[in-house]
Amino acid sequence: MKITKNFTDGVLTMQIDGRIDTMTAPELEGELKHSVTDDVKVLIFDFAKVEYLTSAGIRVIMAAEKVMSTQGQMKLIHVNDEINEIFDMTGLIDLLTIE
Amino acid sequence: MTVEKNEIIPRILRDINDGVLVVGEHGEILYLNDRGCSMLGVDGNVMGKNYGRIFLSGDTDAANDRFHQFVLDAIYDKEHTHTGEAAYRAKNQDLKSFRLTSSFLHGEDGKKKIGMVVVFSDITEVEKLNRQRREASTVFSVLMICVCVYLFLWSLLRYLDVEPPGQVMNLMIEGISVIMFFIILKTTSFSIRDIGLKVTDAKKTFIPDIIIAVIVSALLVVGKIVILRVAPGFFPKGAPFWDWSILTFANVIYPFTVVLQEFLARGVMQENLRRIFAGKYAGVLSIVVSALVFGVLHIAYGLPFMLAASLLLGVLGVFYHKQGNIWGLCIIHYVLGQVATFLRYLT
Numbered sequence: 001m002k003i004t005k006n007f008t009d010g011v012l013t014m015q016i017d018g019r020i021d022t023m024t025a026p027e028l029e030g031e032l033k034h035s036v037t038d039d040v041k042v043l044i045f046d047f048a049k050v051e052y053l054t055s056a057g058i059r060v061i062m063a064a065e066k067v068m069s070t071q072g073q074m075k076l077i078h079v080n081d082e083i084n085e086i087f088d089m090t091g092l093i094d095l096l097t098i099e
Numbered sequence: 100m101t102v103e104k105n106e107i108i109p110r111i112l113r114d115i116n117d118g119v120l121v122v123g124e125h126g127e128i129l130y131l132n133d134r135g136c137s138m139l140g141v142d143g144n145v146m147g148k149n150y151g152r153i154f155l156s157g158d159t160d161a162a163n164d165r166f167h168q169f170v171l172d173a174i175y176d177k178e179h180t181h182t183g184e185a186a187y188r189a190k191n192q193d194l195k196s197f198r199l200t201s202s203f204l205h206g207e208d209g210k211k212k213i214g215m216v217v218v219f220s221d222i223t224e225v226e227k228l229n230r231q232r233r234e235a236s237t238v239f240s241v242l243m244i245c246v247c248v249y250l251f252l253w254s255l256l257r258y259l260d261v262e263p264p265g266q267v268m269n270l271m272i273e274g275i276s277v278i279m280f281f282i283i284l285k286t287t288s289f290s291i292r293d294i295g296l297k298v299t300d301a302k303k304t305f306i307p308d309i310i311i312a313v314i315v316s317a318l319l320v321v322g323k324i325v326i327l328r329v330a331p332g333f334f335p336k337g338a339p340f341w342d343w344s345i346l347t348f349a350n351v352i353y354p355f356t357v358v359l360q361e362f363l364a365r366g367v368m369q370e371n372l373r374r375i376f377a378g379k380y381a382g383v384l385s386i387v388v389s390a391l392v393f394g395v396l397h398i399a400y401g402l403p404f405m406l407a408a409s410l411l412l413g414v415l416g417v418f419y420h421k422q423g424n425i426w427g428l429c430i431i432h433y434v435l436g437q438v439a440t441f442l443r444y445l446t
Contacts, residue, residue, distance in 0.1 A: 055167035089174050091126020091151035
């Protein structure tokens with residue numbers, strides 16, 4: 001998994017390339033802990049290149065959502081159909097902002 | 100018939116010993132039986148609520164990832180049933196082991212999405228037993244290596260015409276006990292209770308054992324009186340009835356010897372053999388085998404002592420089987436050992 005970050009005017013965009021699974025989720029979790037400071041008002045996950053999302057990845061995403069709900073907002077963009085179905089069928093689509 | 104069918108299936112799902120979770124196509128919980136609620140640590144009114152909100156949103160415990168992954172697997176791979184094991188820690192509960200099966204639910208036409216179903220059973224106890232059996236096998240194997248080393252060493256000393264004092268061989272047995280204690284402590288999940296060192300019911304443990312120790316001590320005294328009349332040469336000539344003069348350092352440290360020997364015979368041998376054998380005769384087999392092995396460890400003292408040690412260990416093994424700890428047996432072992440020594444039965 002490769003993470004590319006871009007922070008501009010309070011908006012942190014994290015483009016993730018690869019799988020977010022048990023092996024890579026801790027890396028994403030660490031990156032979020034390091035990057036999501038009080039200055040971040042909007043957190044955007046660009047899922048265009050995410051091939052696979054496991055429950056470990058969902059746990060990290062939901063933890064980020066919890067943090068951002070107190071200091072701004074979080075959204076997921078370019079989510080592919082397969083992962084979108086995961087969010088839909090688990091009901092997470094109602095809890096997340098997916099564009 | 101249809102009415103009966105409609106009543107029977109919910110009743111089966113309700114009373115089944117497995118958890119059954121059905122999630123709809125948009126994440127709504129369609130069904131979670133009582134057993135499932137209890138296993139997942141949620142109350143019964145989760146039906147109709149959002150699965151993600153109830154189970155994923157606030158669940159920060161990485162230990163539960165694999166359980167949730169089974170739900171995702173049913174969505175990722177709709178054509179197959181997914182079976183496996185996963186850990187799960189419900190809120191304020193201990194970590195449990197579940198065996199799960201998840202699958203995607205299609206409509207009658209095979210195309211319409213209904214949702215997914217997860218059936219899960221609690222295998223925590225089975226897992227624990229299997230793990231303990233594996234650990235018990237390892238512990239017993241290490242013990243057998245120690246016993247073999249002891250026997251080879253004893254044979255070597257005899258081959259070299261060296262006659263080590265009995266106390267040296269005794270110290271070796273105690274050394275094995277100490278080694279086994281640390282191996283169990285460092286390499287297994289056994290608790291102090293699992294190796295017979297914790298007293299759960301002091302009254303049931305100590306009262307009968309003290310009574311037995313007193314009765315057998317009295318029998319030894321009566322026995323000596325009788326033997327002195329019938330066969331006075333049995334005891335050393337001129338020795339007093341109760342001979343304090345044979346008190347040695349070994350008698351002073353005897354309480355430690357007793358604890359170490361009882362731990363080796365019960366906590367290490369009998370307890371682990373019972374786990375390895377399992378089944379109907381596990382108790383009997385564990386008593387017999389541990390008594391025989393302990394008898395073999397007394398090879399340095401000759402055949403009569405080996406037989407006596409095996410017999411005593413076998414009898415005490417029955418008490419251990421009932422009491423589950425070594426401390427009451429230590430009292431019997433200590434009192435009888437000392438009484439037999441000072442009455443000069445052993446020398």
